[in-house]
Amino acid sequence: MRKLIVAATASCLVVLGLAVPSALGAMPTSNAKVVIIVGPVAGSTSFYKSDADAAAAEALKYTSNVVKVYTPTATWAAAKAALQGASIVIYMGHGNGWPSPYGPFQTYTKDGLGLNPSAGSDNSTTKYWGEYYLARDIRLAPNAIVLLHHLCYSAGNSEPGNADPTLSVAKQRVDNMAAGWLRTGARAVVAEVYNSGMWGGAAWYVRQLFTTSQTVDQMWRSNPNFNNHVLSFASARTSGYTAKMDPDGVNKAPFGRSIVGAAGLWTQEVTGTRTRIAATASQ
Incomplete structure (x- = not known):
């Protein structure tokens, strides 16, 4: 009976034409470049x-091209190169967003x-290089994705201890934080304020990008911290892009998750994986 139920479920998925995330049938190999930047954040630096x-x-499980730029030598020259x-x-550090x-x-x-x-200054003093410099000096790979983790303002959130913003202000923060990165050639910018490690953090996203076949939007929605409170709006800063937020409340704070991206971007387009894909539903 269990086999019949599984078979029937798989058949329904095919008939209905639902997009089902797929696991790659073999460990993929990729030449994708992964860059991880950690800026100075004083007492939070070690975390x-x-x-x-x-x-x-x-990332090193799937590509040898992993570059780390960590404080106290995380200068603009090092990051730009x-x-x-x-x-x-992947960027973890202070966020200097707008409105603020x-x-x-x-x-x-x-x-x-x-x-x-x-280089070598300390783990507290911070110099901000804004979206102007990203757009002017950085050229990412085609179909690149940017993962912003633990930043103030990145997903609409405020600094710790400050009042939560209105939804209107939160939307502006999400849109503005993504704008410079999208001008570097990135096609999606994800912000996760509170998640870490394999519990919906950067490591979790890396695994999904290299080992699944799904749209980046599906990946974002499958995060273990998904609230199912998604709201969408057209980006005012980047024509043709859509911003989405997934706050803890329905259309209200706390704000901790967002994505601004082009429709239809797939995980394997980001990483360039070319291994055979086997549908999860048939396994």
Whole structure:
């Protein structure tokens, strides 16, 4: 009876034409470049580095092209050199987004990277390189994805201790934080504020990108921390792109998850995996 139920379920999926995430039939090999950047975050630095190391260890299972740029030597020069041609970018550090209490808005320091002002300075002093520099100086690989983890403002959230924003302000923060990265050639920007490791964090995303066949949107929705409170809106900053948020509440804070991306981007388009795909439903 159990076999009949499984077979019937698989048949329904085919008839209905549902898109079902698939697992790659063999361990994929890829030349995809993975760049992991950890900026100075004072007392949180060791935790961020540990979380980044978990993502790096996962990436090394599938590609040898993994580059780490960590504080206290995470300067703009080092980050800029490493980022060229990257297929997966992971950034953990301070977020300097907009709208925020620190006006006025300008693109030289907002919505980019918080890095060391000079190599070997310390793990606290931060210099911000905003979306202007991302758009001007960085060229990622075709179909690249950017994963922003633990950043203030990235998913619409505020800094710890500050009041939650309105939904309107949160939407602007999500849209602005993605804008510079999308001008580097990235096709999707994911922000996860609270998740870490294999529990929906960067390491989890790396595994999904290299070992499954699904759209990036499906991947984002399959995160173990998915709230099923998705709201969507057209990006005001990047024509043709759609932003989505998945707050803890329905259309309200806390805000901790977002994605801004092009429709129809698949995981194997990001990583360039070419191994045979076997549908999970038939296994």
